[in-house]
Amino acid sequence: MIRTLVLFLFSINTWAAPPAPTALEEGTDVNYTVRHFHKIKKLKIVSEYSQIKTEKQSDIVKFQTGLRYRLSKNFKIGAYYSRMYGNRHDEDWIASNGSWKWKDTKDRGENIFTLDLIPRFLLKPNVIGEFRVKVLHNTFNSNTTLKIRPSLSYVHLGNAGPIYTASLRYEVYIPMSYGDKFIYEDWAYVDFLYHYKKWFKPSVFFSVGNRFWTQTDKFAGAPYEARHKIKMFGVQLIFLTK
Amino acid sequence: MYFKINNGCSKKVILILTFLFSTQVFSAGKIFYKRGSLTINKTKAAKNAEVKAGDILVTGKNSLAIIELNNGSKIKLSESTKLKLGKVDDEKTGTSVGLLSGNAFFNVIKKKLRGKRKFNVKTRTVSMGVRGTEFFASYGKGKSKDIWMCVNEGKVLIKAKNEKKAKMVNAGEGVRVKDGKETSKPKPLAWTKKLNWEMDPKKGEVKNEINIEAAYTDVLDEDYD
Numbered sequence: 030m031i032r033t034l035v036l037f038l039f040s041i042n043t044w045a046a047p048p049a050p051t052a053l054e055e056g057t058d059v060n061y062t063v064r065h066f067h068k069i070k071k072l073k074i075v076s077e078y079s080q081i082k083t084e085k086q087s088d089i090v091k092f093q094t095g096l097r098y099r100l101s102k103n104f105k106i107g108a109y110y111s112r113m114y115g116n117r118h119d120e121d122w123i124a125s126n127g128s129w130k131w132k133d134t135k136d137r138g139e140n141i142f143t144l145d146l147i148p149r150f151l152l153k154p155n156v157i158g159e160f161r162v163k164v165l166h167n168t169f170n171s172n173t174t175l176k177i178r179p180s181l182s183y184v185h186l187g188n189a190g191p192i193y194t195a196s197l198r199y200e201v202y203i204p205m206s207y208g209d210k211f212i213y214e215d216w217a218y219v220d221f222l223y224h225y226k227k228w229f230k231p232s233v234f235f236s237v238g239n240r241f242w243t244q245t246d247k248f249a250g251a252p253y254e255a256r257h258k259i260k261m262f263g264v265q266l267i268f269l270t271k
Numbered sequence: 272m273y274f275k276i277n278n279g280c281s282k283k284v285i286l287i288l289t290f291l292f293s294t295q296v297f298s299a300g301k302i303f304y305k306r307g308s309l310t311i312n313k314t315k316a317a318k319n320a321e322v323k324a325g326d327i328l329v330t331g332k333n334s335l336a337i338i339e340l341n342n343g344s345k346i347k348l349s350e351s352t353k354l355k356l357g358k359v360d361d362e363k364t365g366t367s368v369g370l371l372s373g374n375a376f377f378n379v380i381k382k383k384l385r386g387k388r389k390f391n392v393k394t395r396t397v398s399m400g401v402r403g404t405e406f407f408a409s410y411g412k413g414k415s416k417d418i419w420m421c422v423n424e425g426k427v428l429i430k431a432k433n434e435k436k437a438k439m440v441n442a443g444e445g446v447r448v449k450d451g452k453e454t455s456k457p458k459p460l461a462w463t464k465k466l467n468w469e470m471d472p473k474k475g476e477v478k479n480e481i482n483i484e485a486a487y488t489d490v491l492d493e494d495y496d
Contacts, residue, residue, distance in 0.1 A: 066495070102491060149491050154461035157490060184490045186462055189482035191493060222495060230495055267495045 048129050049253030050122050050242050056084025060234075060263035068271045071099040075109065081261070087135035089115035095143070105147040113139045118170055119208060120245045139169035157182045164205075173205040174213070190227075196220040209243040210254065228270065234263040299323050299359040300340035304472050307334025307350070326356045330373070335478055337470055342366065344390065345470045347376040349479055357391075365389040374409030374419075374483065377401070378470050381425070394418055396451030400428045400437075407466055411447075412483050419486055421445030421463040429454055447486070462486050 062079035077093040095109025116139050121132040145163040152158045163176040180198035184191050202214035215238060222232035240257040244250070302309065302320045308331030309316045322328065322338055330336050330348045338346045342360050352373025359366045368377075370392055379390045379401050392399045392408055397418045399408060404425025411417030420429055422440050430437035431448050438454050440446055445460035467479040 064495070099492070105494070147494065149494065151491060154459065155490060157493075159494070182493075184488075184493055186465075186485055186488060186490075188465070188480045189484040190488050191490070194493060220496075232495070265496075269495075 049244070049250065050129075050131065050255045050257075056259065058083045058259060058261045060261055060265075062263065062265040063268075064265060065268045065270070066097075068269065073097040073099075075107070081115075086117065086131065087115045087133060089113065097147075103148055103150055105149070107143070107145040107147065109143040109145075111141040111143065113141060116167075116169075118172065119242055120170065120247065122242065122245075122248070137169075139167055141165055141167045152181075155184045155186060157184065170207070172207045175203040175205055177201050177203070180218075191224045193224060194220075194222040196222070207245075208241075209252065210241045212241075214238060214240045222265075222267070228268060230267040230269070232263075232265045232267065234261075234265070236261045236263070298341065299326075299356055300338050302336060303339035303345065303470075304337040304477065305334075306336070306478070307331055309334060309336045309348075322356055324356055324358050327353065327371075328356065329353045337472075337477065340366065343380040345378045347378075347470055347477065347479075349374045349376075365391065367391045367393065370394050370408055370410070372410055374407065376405070376407050376466075376468060376470070376479070378405045378468075379425075394451065396432045397448050397454075398430050398432075398437075401425065404442075405468060406440075407463070407468075409483050409486075412487060416451045418448040418451055419445065419483065420448075421460055421466070423466075423468050460486070461490075462488065 059082045060079060062077060064075070064077040067074040073096070075093070075095045075097055077091070079091045081089040083089065091111055091113045093109055093111040095107055097105055097107040099105050114137060115135045117131060117134060121134060122129065123132050143163055143165045145161060147159065147161050149157055149159045159180045159182065161178040161180070165174045165176065178198055178200040180196055182194055182196040184194045186192065196219070198218040198220065200216045200218070201212050203211065204213045216236050218234055218236040220232060220234040222230055224230050238259045238261065240259065242255040242257065244252050298321045300322050302316055302318050302322065305316070305318045310329045311320060311322060311326050328336065328338070328348060330350055330352050332350055334350050336348045340346070340359050344366070346354070346368065348354055350373070352375055353371040354375060355369035355371060357367030357369060358364055368391070377392060390401045394410070396416070399420060404427055405423040406427050407421050407423070409419045411419065420427065420440065422442050422444060424442050426442070427440045428437045429440055429446060429448070431452055431454055433452060434454060438446065438457060440457040443459055444457040445463050446457050447455045449455070462481065462485040466481050467476065469475050469477050
Protein backbone atom coordinates (compact mmCIF):
# COMPACT_ATOMS: atom_id res chain seq x y z
CA MET A 30 0.00 0.00 0.00
CA ILE A 31 2.73 2.38 1.04
CA ARG A 32 4.80 1.31 -1.93
CA THR A 33 1.91 2.02 -4.24
CA LEU A 34 1.42 5.39 -2.63
CA VAL A 35 5.07 6.25 -3.05
CA LEU A 36 5.05 5.21 -6.68
CA PHE A 37 1.88 7.22 -7.22
CA LEU A 38 3.38 10.32 -5.59
CA PHE A 39 6.57 9.92 -7.60
CA SER A 40 4.67 9.71 -10.86
CA ILE A 41 2.68 12.84 -9.98
CA ASN A 42 5.90 14.68 -9.41
CA THR A 43 7.33 13.55 -12.73
CA TRP A 44 4.29 14.22 -14.83
CA ALA A 45 3.20 17.40 -13.03
CA ALA A 46 3.36 20.68 -14.94
CA PRO A 47 6.91 22.03 -14.94
CA PRO A 48 7.20 25.19 -12.83
CA ALA A 49 7.66 28.61 -14.32
CA PRO A 50 10.48 30.81 -13.13
CA THR A 51 9.31 32.96 -10.28
CA ALA A 52 10.33 36.43 -9.33
CA LEU A 53 12.95 35.10 -6.96
CA GLU A 54 15.73 37.15 -8.38
CA GLU A 55 14.65 40.62 -7.42
CA GLY A 56 17.77 42.36 -6.35
CA THR A 57 20.14 45.21 -6.89
CA ASP A 58 22.77 44.89 -9.56
CA VAL A 59 25.87 47.03 -10.00
CA ASN A 60 27.22 47.97 -13.41
CA TYR A 61 30.85 48.97 -13.95
CA THR A 62 31.72 50.33 -17.38
CA VAL A 63 34.86 51.72 -18.99
CA ARG A 64 34.20 53.35 -22.33
CA HIS A 65 36.51 55.06 -24.79
CA PHE A 66 35.70 57.30 -27.75
CA HIS A 67 38.32 58.17 -30.29
CA LYS A 68 37.16 61.01 -32.46
CA ILE A 69 38.24 61.51 -36.06
CA LYS A 70 36.28 64.43 -37.47
CA LYS A 71 32.68 63.20 -37.66
CA LEU A 72 33.51 59.61 -36.79
CA LYS A 73 33.88 58.15 -33.30
CA ILE A 74 35.45 54.77 -32.66
CA VAL A 75 33.81 53.31 -29.58
CA SER A 76 35.28 50.67 -27.28
CA GLU A 77 33.72 49.44 -24.10
CA TYR A 78 34.11 46.94 -21.31
CA SER A 79 31.26 46.50 -18.87
CA GLN A 80 30.48 44.13 -16.06
CA ILE A 81 27.19 43.76 -14.25
CA LYS A 82 27.53 42.19 -10.86
CA THR A 83 24.13 40.73 -10.19
CA GLU A 84 22.68 39.80 -6.89
CA LYS A 85 20.99 36.57 -7.91
CA GLN A 86 22.76 35.25 -11.01
CA SER A 87 26.18 35.09 -12.57
CA ASP A 88 27.88 38.27 -13.69
CA ILE A 89 27.23 39.62 -17.16
CA VAL A 90 30.34 40.75 -18.99
CA LYS A 91 30.40 42.65 -22.25
CA PHE A 92 33.15 43.70 -24.61
CA GLN A 93 31.99 46.07 -27.32
CA THR A 94 33.54 47.93 -30.19
CA GLY A 95 32.02 49.94 -32.98
CA LEU A 96 31.71 53.11 -34.97
CA ARG A 97 29.44 56.08 -34.55
CA TYR A 98 29.16 58.61 -37.36
CA ARG A 99 27.58 62.01 -37.35
CA LEU A 100 25.44 62.25 -40.47
CA SER A 101 24.28 65.77 -39.76
CA LYS A 102 23.87 68.22 -36.91
CA ASN A 103 20.94 66.21 -35.51
CA PHE A 104 21.54 62.62 -36.63
CA LYS A 105 24.11 59.98 -35.82
CA ILE A 106 24.29 56.34 -36.86
CA GLY A 107 26.22 53.53 -35.26
CA ALA A 108 27.32 49.95 -35.87
CA TYR A 109 28.74 47.80 -33.07
CA TYR A 110 29.91 44.30 -32.28
CA SER A 111 29.65 42.88 -28.77
CA ARG A 112 30.86 39.72 -27.15
CA MET A 113 28.86 38.91 -24.03
CA TYR A 114 29.05 36.34 -21.27
CA GLY A 115 26.43 35.53 -18.69
CA ASN A 116 23.40 36.48 -20.74
CA ARG A 117 20.14 34.79 -19.90
CA HIS A 118 17.32 33.92 -22.29
CA ASP A 119 13.92 32.26 -22.05
CA GLU A 120 15.37 28.93 -23.16
CA ASP A 121 17.83 28.95 -20.27
CA TRP A 122 15.01 27.89 -17.92
CA ILE A 123 15.79 24.19 -17.87
CA ALA A 124 15.03 20.97 -16.08
CA SER A 125 18.01 19.49 -14.36
CA ASN A 126 18.09 16.48 -12.05
CA GLY A 127 14.39 16.62 -11.43
CA SER A 128 14.14 20.29 -10.74
CA TRP A 129 13.83 23.45 -12.79
CA LYS A 130 16.36 26.21 -12.64
CA TRP A 131 18.24 28.81 -14.65
CA LYS A 132 21.20 27.52 -16.59
CA ASP A 133 24.60 28.87 -15.59
CA THR A 134 25.74 30.89 -18.61
CA LYS A 135 28.75 32.71 -17.22
CA ASP A 136 31.14 30.96 -19.60
CA ARG A 137 28.89 31.11 -22.62
CA GLY A 138 30.05 33.68 -25.13
CA GLU A 139 27.52 35.29 -27.45
CA ASN A 140 28.05 37.52 -30.47
CA ILE A 141 25.73 40.45 -30.88
CA PHE A 142 25.60 42.88 -33.77
CA THR A 143 23.91 46.23 -33.30
CA LEU A 144 22.84 49.08 -35.54
CA ASP A 145 21.52 52.30 -34.16
CA LEU A 146 20.08 55.61 -35.24
CA ILE A 147 20.44 58.56 -32.85
CA PRO A 148 18.41 61.68 -33.58
CA ARG A 149 19.18 64.52 -31.13
CA PHE A 150 17.50 67.92 -31.04
CA LEU A 151 18.00 71.06 -29.02
CA LEU A 152 14.70 71.71 -27.26
CA LYS A 153 16.05 74.74 -25.38
CA PRO A 154 19.59 76.17 -25.42
CA ASN A 155 20.95 73.50 -23.04
CA VAL A 156 18.24 70.83 -23.19
CA ILE A 157 18.53 67.95 -25.62
CA GLY A 158 15.82 65.56 -26.65
CA GLU A 159 16.95 62.23 -28.08
CA PHE A 160 15.06 59.28 -29.56
CA ARG A 161 17.53 56.41 -29.99
CA VAL A 162 16.53 53.34 -31.97
CA LYS A 163 18.68 50.18 -31.92
CA VAL A 164 18.38 46.81 -33.59
CA LEU A 165 20.37 43.98 -32.02
CA HIS A 166 20.90 40.54 -33.47
CA ASN A 167 22.27 37.78 -31.30
CA THR A 168 23.84 35.04 -33.40
CA PHE A 169 23.75 32.57 -30.48
CA ASN A 170 19.99 32.09 -30.66
CA SER A 171 19.11 34.31 -33.63
CA ASN A 172 17.15 36.62 -31.38
CA THR A 173 16.57 40.07 -32.83
CA THR A 174 15.56 42.84 -30.49
CA LEU A 175 14.39 46.37 -31.19
CA LYS A 176 15.34 48.85 -28.47
CA ILE A 177 13.71 52.27 -28.34
CA ARG A 178 15.03 54.87 -25.96
CA PRO A 179 13.69 58.39 -25.61
CA SER A 180 15.65 60.66 -23.30
CA LEU A 181 15.97 64.22 -22.04
CA SER A 182 19.32 65.70 -21.09
CA TYR A 183 20.34 68.98 -19.58
CA VAL A 184 23.92 70.20 -20.19
CA HIS A 185 25.09 72.72 -17.65
CA LEU A 186 27.63 75.07 -19.23
CA GLY A 187 30.40 76.79 -17.32
CA ASN A 188 32.78 79.53 -18.32
CA ALA A 189 34.84 77.31 -20.58
CA GLY A 190 32.46 74.54 -21.59
CA PRO A 191 30.10 71.93 -20.09
CA ILE A 192 30.32 71.12 -16.39
CA TYR A 193 27.77 68.35 -16.01
CA THR A 194 24.99 66.58 -17.87
CA ALA A 195 21.90 65.20 -16.18
CA SER A 196 19.72 62.78 -18.13
CA LEU A 197 16.44 60.95 -17.84
CA ARG A 198 15.98 57.95 -20.08
CA TYR A 199 13.39 55.28 -20.68
CA GLU A 200 14.18 52.22 -22.75
CA VAL A 201 11.96 49.43 -24.04
CA TYR A 202 13.07 46.13 -25.56
CA ILE A 203 10.72 44.77 -28.19
CA PRO A 204 11.42 41.17 -29.24
CA MET A 205 11.24 40.78 -33.00
CA SER A 206 11.78 37.04 -33.21
CA TYR A 207 11.10 35.56 -29.80
CA GLY A 208 9.00 35.85 -26.67
CA ASP A 209 5.28 36.28 -26.23
CA LYS A 210 5.22 39.77 -24.82
CA PHE A 211 5.26 42.92 -26.88
CA ILE A 212 7.65 44.60 -24.44
CA TYR A 213 10.11 42.06 -23.15
CA GLU A 214 12.04 44.41 -20.97
CA ASP A 215 11.92 48.06 -19.95
CA TRP A 216 14.15 50.38 -17.97
CA ALA A 217 13.99 53.88 -16.54
CA TYR A 218 17.31 55.61 -15.92
CA VAL A 219 18.59 58.72 -14.25
CA ASP A 220 22.16 59.56 -15.13
CA PHE A 221 24.64 62.18 -13.99
CA LEU A 222 27.81 62.81 -15.95
CA TYR A 223 30.58 65.14 -14.78
CA HIS A 224 32.76 66.77 -17.46
CA TYR A 225 35.85 66.61 -15.29
CA LYS A 226 38.30 67.05 -18.16
CA LYS A 227 37.94 67.14 -21.92
CA TRP A 228 39.43 63.65 -22.02
CA PHE A 229 37.78 62.13 -18.93
CA LYS A 230 34.12 62.16 -17.88
CA PRO A 231 32.92 59.93 -15.05
CA SER A 232 29.25 59.23 -14.61
CA VAL A 233 26.88 57.46 -12.26
CA PHE A 234 23.39 56.19 -12.92
CA PHE A 235 20.50 54.51 -11.21
CA SER A 236 17.90 52.51 -13.05
CA VAL A 237 14.88 50.33 -12.38
CA GLY A 238 13.76 47.73 -14.83
CA ASN A 239 11.35 44.92 -15.57
CA ARG A 240 12.21 41.78 -17.43
CA PHE A 241 9.52 39.33 -18.51
CA TRP A 242 10.26 35.66 -18.95
CA THR A 243 7.96 33.64 -21.15
CA GLN A 244 7.97 29.99 -22.18
CA THR A 245 9.76 28.67 -25.21
CA ASP A 246 8.48 25.88 -27.51
CA LYS A 247 10.52 23.38 -25.57
CA PHE A 248 8.68 24.10 -22.34
CA ALA A 249 6.10 21.36 -21.78
CA GLY A 250 4.04 23.16 -19.21
CA ALA A 251 1.39 25.82 -19.41
CA PRO A 252 2.34 29.20 -20.86
CA TYR A 253 3.71 31.54 -18.27
CA GLU A 254 4.88 35.07 -17.78
CA ALA A 255 7.26 35.75 -14.95
CA ARG A 256 8.30 39.26 -14.10
CA HIS A 257 11.74 40.01 -12.80
CA LYS A 258 12.16 43.41 -11.20
CA ILE A 259 15.67 44.80 -11.08
CA LYS A 260 17.36 47.84 -9.63
CA MET A 261 20.76 48.81 -10.90
CA PHE A 262 23.45 51.25 -9.87
CA GLY A 263 26.13 52.07 -12.39
CA VAL A 264 29.51 53.74 -12.54
CA GLN A 265 30.97 54.65 -15.91
CA LEU A 266 34.42 55.95 -16.68
CA ILE A 267 34.46 57.63 -20.08
CA PHE A 268 37.63 58.56 -21.89
CA LEU A 269 37.99 60.64 -25.01
CA THR A 270 40.85 61.03 -27.43
CA LYS A 271 41.21 62.75 -30.80
CA MET B 272 45.28 135.01 -29.73
CA TYR B 273 48.45 137.05 -29.93
CA PHE B 274 51.47 136.56 -27.77
CA LYS B 275 54.46 138.82 -27.71
CA ILE B 276 57.41 136.50 -27.99
CA ASN B 277 60.29 137.20 -25.65
CA ASN B 278 63.11 134.95 -24.66
CA GLY B 279 63.18 132.66 -21.57
CA CYS B 280 59.83 132.46 -19.82
CA SER B 281 57.74 133.21 -22.88
CA LYS B 282 59.29 130.36 -24.81
CA LYS B 283 58.35 128.00 -22.02
CA VAL B 284 54.79 129.29 -22.08
CA ILE B 285 54.61 128.71 -25.83
CA LEU B 286 55.91 125.18 -25.43
CA ILE B 287 53.40 124.43 -22.66
CA LEU B 288 50.53 125.90 -24.67
CA THR B 289 51.58 123.97 -27.78
CA PHE B 290 51.72 120.76 -25.77
CA LEU B 291 48.28 121.38 -24.19
CA PHE B 292 46.78 122.27 -27.55
CA SER B 293 48.14 119.16 -29.24
CA THR B 294 46.83 116.81 -26.57
CA GLN B 295 43.42 118.43 -26.68
CA VAL B 296 43.24 118.09 -30.45
CA PHE B 297 44.20 114.42 -30.64
CA SER B 298 42.97 113.11 -27.31
CA ALA B 299 40.23 110.56 -27.85
CA GLY B 300 39.64 109.58 -24.27
CA LYS B 301 41.35 108.16 -21.23
CA ILE B 302 41.94 104.97 -19.31
CA PHE B 303 38.92 104.82 -17.01
CA TYR B 304 39.98 101.67 -15.17
CA LYS B 305 42.91 99.32 -15.29
CA ARG B 306 43.78 95.99 -13.68
CA GLY B 307 47.02 94.18 -14.35
CA SER B 308 49.18 95.18 -17.26
CA LEU B 309 48.30 97.58 -20.06
CA THR B 310 50.48 99.16 -22.70
CA ILE B 311 49.71 101.97 -25.09
CA ASN B 312 51.99 101.82 -28.11
CA LYS B 313 54.20 99.39 -26.21
CA THR B 314 54.61 101.78 -23.29
CA LYS B 315 53.19 100.93 -19.87
CA ALA B 316 50.04 102.91 -19.17
CA ALA B 317 48.34 103.84 -15.93
CA LYS B 318 44.81 104.81 -14.99
CA ASN B 319 43.72 108.21 -16.40
CA ALA B 320 46.34 108.03 -19.14
CA GLU B 321 45.18 109.76 -22.30
CA VAL B 322 44.44 107.74 -25.40
CA LYS B 323 44.37 109.15 -28.87
CA ALA B 324 43.54 108.16 -32.41
CA GLY B 325 46.03 105.65 -33.72
CA ASP B 326 46.99 104.27 -30.31
CA ILE B 327 47.39 100.50 -29.97
CA LEU B 328 46.36 99.19 -26.57
CA VAL B 329 47.40 95.76 -25.32
CA THR B 330 46.31 94.05 -22.12
CA GLY B 331 48.38 91.28 -20.56
CA LYS B 332 47.30 87.96 -19.09
CA ASN B 333 44.83 88.25 -16.20
CA SER B 334 44.46 91.97 -17.02
CA LEU B 335 41.69 94.23 -18.14
CA ALA B 336 41.26 97.87 -19.07
CA ILE B 337 38.28 100.14 -19.60
CA ILE B 338 38.65 103.09 -21.95
CA GLU B 339 36.23 105.99 -21.76
CA LEU B 340 36.05 107.91 -25.02
CA ASN B 341 35.33 111.61 -25.21
CA ASN B 342 31.89 110.86 -26.61
CA GLY B 343 31.02 108.92 -23.43
CA SER B 344 31.28 105.46 -24.95
CA LYS B 345 33.27 102.84 -23.08
CA ILE B 346 35.35 99.93 -24.27
CA LYS B 347 36.30 97.12 -21.89
CA LEU B 348 39.31 95.11 -23.06
CA SER B 349 39.58 91.59 -21.66
CA GLU B 350 42.91 89.92 -20.98
CA SER B 351 45.37 89.35 -23.84
CA THR B 352 43.52 91.76 -26.11
CA LYS B 353 44.95 94.11 -28.71
CA LEU B 354 42.90 97.04 -29.90
CA LYS B 355 43.67 99.98 -32.17
CA LEU B 356 41.82 103.21 -31.61
CA GLY B 357 40.88 104.96 -34.85
CA LYS B 358 39.27 108.36 -35.18
CA VAL B 359 36.74 109.43 -32.59
CA ASP B 360 33.73 111.50 -33.65
CA ASP B 361 35.21 112.25 -37.03
CA GLU B 362 32.94 114.39 -39.24
CA LYS B 363 32.90 111.84 -42.03
CA THR B 364 33.72 108.49 -40.52
CA GLY B 365 32.45 108.77 -36.95
CA THR B 366 34.30 106.62 -34.42
CA SER B 367 36.37 103.69 -35.56
CA VAL B 368 38.00 100.93 -33.49
CA GLY B 369 40.05 98.00 -34.71
CA LEU B 370 39.93 94.76 -32.67
CA LEU B 371 43.19 93.04 -33.56
CA SER B 372 43.03 90.07 -31.15
CA GLY B 373 41.25 88.88 -28.01
CA ASN B 374 37.86 90.28 -27.10
CA ALA B 375 36.19 93.46 -25.87
CA PHE B 376 32.90 94.85 -24.66
CA PHE B 377 31.53 98.03 -26.22
CA ASN B 378 29.05 100.39 -24.60
CA VAL B 379 28.09 103.07 -27.10
CA ILE B 380 26.06 106.07 -25.95
CA LYS B 381 23.73 106.85 -28.83
CA LYS B 382 22.74 110.38 -27.83
CA LYS B 383 26.34 111.40 -27.62
CA LEU B 384 27.11 110.38 -31.19
CA ARG B 385 26.97 113.65 -33.02
CA GLY B 386 24.70 113.89 -36.03
CA LYS B 387 24.56 110.68 -38.02
CA ARG B 388 27.99 109.55 -36.98
CA LYS B 389 28.44 105.87 -36.48
CA PHE B 390 30.55 103.75 -34.21
CA ASN B 391 32.37 101.08 -36.18
CA VAL B 392 34.32 98.14 -34.86
CA LYS B 393 36.44 96.28 -37.38
CA THR B 394 38.57 93.19 -37.48
CA ARG B 395 40.69 92.15 -40.44
CA THR B 396 37.69 90.61 -42.17
CA VAL B 397 34.55 91.84 -40.44
CA SER B 398 32.90 95.20 -39.92
CA MET B 399 30.33 95.98 -37.19
CA GLY B 400 28.35 99.20 -37.26
CA VAL B 401 26.39 100.39 -34.24
CA ARG B 402 24.12 103.28 -33.39
CA GLY B 403 23.96 103.19 -29.66
CA THR B 404 24.23 99.80 -28.16
CA GLU B 405 26.06 97.39 -25.90
CA PHE B 406 27.76 94.45 -27.55
CA PHE B 407 30.65 92.02 -27.26
CA ALA B 408 33.07 91.03 -29.99
CA SER B 409 35.70 88.32 -29.86
CA TYR B 410 38.17 86.37 -31.88
CA GLY B 411 37.72 82.64 -31.76
CA LYS B 412 39.75 80.19 -29.70
CA GLY B 413 43.39 79.53 -30.42
CA LYS B 414 44.49 80.32 -33.96
CA SER B 415 40.95 80.33 -35.24
CA LYS B 416 39.93 83.17 -37.56
CA ASP B 417 36.38 83.06 -36.28
CA ILE B 418 34.73 86.22 -35.01
CA TRP B 419 31.96 86.03 -32.42
CA MET B 420 29.65 88.90 -31.67
CA CYS B 421 26.61 89.22 -29.42
CA VAL B 422 24.39 92.17 -28.58
CA ASN B 423 23.14 93.06 -25.12
CA GLU B 424 21.21 96.23 -26.01
CA GLY B 425 20.39 97.95 -29.28
CA LYS B 426 21.33 96.59 -32.68
CA VAL B 427 24.49 95.91 -34.61
CA LEU B 428 24.93 95.55 -38.34
CA ILE B 429 27.63 93.02 -39.15
CA LYS B 430 29.17 92.14 -42.46
CA ALA B 431 32.14 90.01 -43.47
CA LYS B 432 34.41 91.46 -46.18
CA ASN B 433 33.28 89.15 -48.93
CA GLU B 434 29.59 89.25 -48.04
CA LYS B 435 27.25 91.41 -50.09
CA LYS B 436 24.69 92.03 -47.42
CA ALA B 437 25.06 92.93 -43.75
CA LYS B 438 23.04 91.11 -41.07
CA MET B 439 21.21 92.90 -38.30
CA VAL B 440 21.81 91.42 -34.87
CA ASN B 441 19.29 92.40 -32.23
CA ALA B 442 19.53 92.47 -28.45
CA GLY B 443 19.84 88.97 -27.02
CA GLU B 444 21.23 87.53 -30.25
CA GLY B 445 24.69 86.55 -31.36
CA VAL B 446 26.51 85.43 -34.48
CA ARG B 447 29.63 83.59 -35.47
CA VAL B 448 31.59 84.63 -38.54
CA LYS B 449 33.31 81.39 -39.39
CA ASP B 450 36.89 81.92 -40.56
CA GLY B 451 35.95 85.57 -40.91
CA LYS B 452 34.03 84.75 -44.07
CA GLU B 453 30.44 83.77 -43.43
CA THR B 454 28.11 85.23 -40.81
CA SER B 455 25.72 82.78 -39.16
CA LYS B 456 22.06 83.51 -38.65
CA PRO B 457 21.54 85.69 -35.57
CA LYS B 458 20.08 83.74 -32.68
CA PRO B 459 20.35 83.56 -28.89
CA LEU B 460 23.59 81.91 -27.84
CA ALA B 461 23.50 80.09 -24.50
CA TRP B 462 27.11 80.80 -23.63
CA THR B 463 26.63 84.58 -23.88
CA LYS B 464 24.10 84.72 -21.04
CA LYS B 465 26.88 84.73 -18.48
CA LEU B 466 28.97 87.51 -20.03
CA ASN B 467 29.82 90.26 -17.56
CA TRP B 468 28.68 93.56 -19.12
CA GLU B 469 29.55 95.73 -16.11
CA MET B 470 31.75 98.72 -17.01
CA ASP B 471 31.74 100.56 -13.69
CA PRO B 472 33.98 99.03 -11.01
CA LYS B 473 32.03 100.95 -8.36
CA LYS B 474 28.91 98.98 -9.21
CA GLY B 475 30.45 95.55 -9.16
CA GLU B 476 33.02 93.20 -10.58
CA VAL B 477 34.01 94.16 -14.12
CA LYS B 478 36.08 91.13 -15.02
CA ASN B 479 34.44 88.76 -17.48
CA GLU B 480 35.02 85.11 -16.64
CA ILE B 481 33.55 83.57 -19.77
CA ASN B 482 36.15 81.87 -21.88
CA ILE B 483 35.60 81.81 -25.63
CA GLU B 484 36.03 78.02 -25.39
CA ALA B 485 32.46 77.91 -24.08
CA ALA B 486 31.27 79.22 -27.44
CA TYR B 487 32.51 76.07 -29.12
CA THR B 488 30.52 73.63 -27.02
CA ASP B 489 28.36 71.63 -29.37
CA VAL B 490 25.89 70.19 -26.90
CA LEU B 491 24.41 67.91 -29.56
CA ASP B 492 27.75 66.13 -29.74
CA GLU B 493 27.90 65.61 -25.98
CA ASP B 494 26.68 62.01 -26.06
CA TYR B 495 28.81 59.50 -24.19
CA ASP B 496 26.69 56.37 -24.00
